[in-house]
Amino acid sequence: MQQNIILTIQDHFDHLPGSEQKVAEYILKNTSEVINLSAQELAKKAGSSPAAIIRFCRSIEVSGFTDLKLLLSANLGAVDTPMNTEVEDGETTAAIKEKLQHRLIHILERTNEHLDDQAIDEAVSELETTEIIFVYGLGASSLVAQDIYQKFTRLGLSVFFTMDHHLFASAIGTNRLKGIFIGVSNSGSNQETNALADLAIEKGLTVIGLTANSDSALAQKSTILLLTPIGGEAPLRSAATVSLTAQLYVVDVLFFAYAAKNYEETLTQIKHSRGAVGIVKKELN
Numbered sequence: 001m002q003q004n005i006i007l008t009i010q011d012h013f014d015h016l017p018g019s020e021q022k023v024a025e026y027i028l029k030n031t032s033e034v035i036n037l038s039a040q041e042l043a044k045k046a047g048s049s050p051a052a053i054i055r056f057c058r059s060i061e062v063s064g065f066t067d068l069k070l071l072l073s074a075n076l077g078a079v080d081t082p083m084n085t086e087v088e089d090g091e092t093t094a095a096i097k098e099k100l101q102h103r104l105i106h107i108l109e110r111t112n113e114h115l116d117d118q119a120i121d122e123a124v125s126e127l128e129t130t131e132i133i134f135v136y137g138l139g140a141s142s143l144v145a146q147d148i149y150q151k152f153t154r155l156g157l158s159v160f161f162t163m164d165h166h167l168f169a170s171a172i173g174t175n176r177l178k179g180i181f182i183g184v185s186n187s188g189s190n191q192e193t194n195a196l197a198d199l200a201i202e203k204g205l206t207v208i209g210l211t212a213n214s215d216s217a218l219a220q221k222s223t224i225l226l227l228t229p230i231g232g233e234a235p236l237r238s239a240a241t242v243s244l245t246a247q248l249y250v251v252d253v254l255f256f257a258y259a260a261k262n263y264e265e266t267l268t269q270i271k272h273s274r275g276a277v278g279i280v281k282k283e284l285n
Contacts, residue, residue, distance in 0.1 A: 005062070005071035006031065007106045011230060012060050019052040020059055027072070035073050039065045104245055110229040111246045115253065122224050124258045126206050127152070131177035133159045134205065136168055136196050137184030140240050144184045144210065144247040151255045154273045155266055165192040172199050180206045186228070186243045188216020197221045210247055226250050 009024050016024060026046035027034050034042060042065075043050045053065055062068045088095075127133070133152060137145035142163050149161035160171050172181070181200035185193045188211035197207050197218060209222030212230045219225055228246040259266040 004075060004102060004106045005060075005068065006075055007103060008060050008062075008110070011110070015230060016056065016059055019048050020056040022046045022048045023053055023056045024060075031072055032076060035069050035076070100241075103242055107229065107242045107246050108249055111249055114227045114229045115250060116225075116227065119224055119226055120254055120257050123208055123226065123254055124261055126180050126208065126224065127157065127254075127258055128262065129178070130180045130206075131158065132175065132179040133157060133182065134168070134172055134175075134179060134196075134200065135159060135161050135182040135184070136165070136193055138163065138165075138190055138192055140244050141184040141186060141190070141193075141247070143244065144251060145182070147248060147251050148182060148184075151251065152258075154270060155258070155262075156269045165196060168196055169199055172196065172203055172205070175203065175205075180208060182208045182210065183218050183222070184210045184247060185216075185218050186212050186240075186247070188213040188218035190218070194218055194221065210250060212243060212246070226254070 006028065009028060013021065013024050023042065023046045026042065030045075037045070039050045039053045042048075043053055057064055057068050060068075062071065133148075135145045135148045137143070145161055149159045153159050158177075160168075162168050162171075172179075179200075181197060183193045183197045188194075188209065194217045197209070198221065200207055201221060206224070207222045208224045208226065209218045210226045210228070211218050211222075212228045213219060214225065214227055219227075228243065228250060
């Protein structure tokens, strides 16, 4: 599908150096005009330089200024609602739906680009041989950790999950089983997650990091890195919704990759799981 270049620029904005931010800001405010400008003209209007425009294209993963203008041209008219704001005062439900639809499609496409197939395969191999999975996330990331707990518990794997990092540390500290630690943090800088990752390494556990920041502390501690794309923070925290969608998508990919390699066993375990739930429901009724 065609890349939404406006959202891509917004994703990268906060991580760009000043000279490139000037270029990005001018493009976001004057998209239709930029399509007809040369690199030199854009540099002058943006108060930057042609060299900064070349670096900017590289930063947002576009091959050059010509390709950038083609992507900008393709975006014009593709969306009826302006995409350079998160939400506006009194915005209609239809406009909100359209914005979220385009943002979620965009983040899933970019996640596919960033998520390495080999990393998923390596994570599946670890899941196949581990005796216990420790999974931790805080805040919105705890929802992702809970999703991992729910999915893989249904397949008969032993998964430990709690948001109490003291209890979590105790569980790792007393563990005698072959295990892995899955740390979920969009920024990769959460103190609790990184402290638990350090403890996991000390105890000989393989660390799998799910993060958007390949330079983060969590990424550096990880033996296997499941990478989602960077997205800029927003005043109303819609970025948290978008990053959460990306993380949950990665969990789904990991789950189905595991199921594909262990197909018959997966079907059997899911049948047993459903049967057990059915018995409990019957007892409660």
